[in-house]
Amino acid sequence: MFCTGVQSLGVGLVNHTCVPHFKLLNNQPIAVVTRWGAAAGLLFQPGDRLLLGPVWEDQLLILQPRGYGSIMLGRRENGRLLAEPGRVPASPVRWSPAGGVVAVERSLERIGSAGGMGTLGLGEWLPAPLTQQILSEKSDTPQLDWTAVDPLVRHHSLKQGTASDTLPSGLVFGRTVKAARALPARPGWVRFVLLPPPATVHTPLWGGLEQDGHREAS
Numbered sequence: 001m002f003c004t005g006v007q008s009l010g011v012g013l014v015n016h017t018c019v020p021h022f023k024l025l026n027n028q029p030i031a032v033v034t035r036w037g038a039a040a041g042l043l044f045q046p047g048d049r050l051l052l053g054p055v056w057e058d059q060l061l062i063l064q065p066r067g068y069g070s071i072m073l074g075r076r077e078n079g080r081l082l083a084e085p086g087r088v089p090a091s092p093v094r095w096s097p098a099g100g101v102v103a104v105e106r107s108l109e110r111i112g113s114a115g116g117m118g119t120l121g122l123g124e125w126l127p128a129p130l131t132q133q134i135l136s137e138k139s140d141t142p143q144l145d146w147t148a149v150d151p152l153v154r155h156h157s158l159k160q161g162t163a164s165d166t167l168p169s170g171l172v173f174g175r176t177v178k179a180a181r182a183l184p185a186r187p188g189w190v191r192f193v194l195l196p197p198p199a200t201v202h203t204p205l206w207g208g209l210e211q212d213g214h215r216e217a218s
Contacts, residue, residue: 020044039085042121052099060101103193108157118153120192128172
């Protein structure tokens with residue numbers, strides 16, 4: 001499919017017509033972006049990892065075909081499946097949810113060395129408490145517009161030298177305070193949490209750092 005628009009934020013994020021492509025990792029609740037594109041107000045870059053959890057109403061989903069076809073983004077609203085972008089009806093005979101998108105993580109090395117973007121989409125993002133300390137953002141109102149998040153994350157990725165043996169500190173942002181606190185950081189990555197996972201989901205599912213500082217398996 002021919003992609004129009006520019007790979008940038010702002011008006012281009014909302015209006016360009018490139019649909020992102022994904023692949024599911026075997027035996028892992030993770031989908032990886034293989035071609036950049038926009039959907040649901042978010043701009044995905046190759047290498048981004050979508051962390052999947054249970055499916056619930058009006059949440060961004062990964063839909064997989066029943067048979068031949070490519071996986072895609074979608075939602076479930078009022079019991080119906082809708083494909084993103086465009087909220088086009090998707091038949092449950094043809095498509096089934098592979099999981100709900102809890103968060104999207106992006107490599108800080110890719111941001112620093114390949115000129116990737118330091119934010120996932122428009123609107124405000126709230127840094128997790130540790131992220132706020134790392135970025136030296138001591139504002140009484142921690143909400144950061146995407147125009148502020150992007151340069152902060154870019155600066156962090158370059159400052160830490162991600163190509164060295166020492167991974168940079170992981171960063172976590174969320175759409176809400178609860179979301180920002182829902183997942184641990186993963187060294188070398190920035191995580192954008194769209195919705196906090198249900199209490200039944202254990203955060204070690206996706207690896208990272210527990211709050212006591214012990215490393216989990218990735």
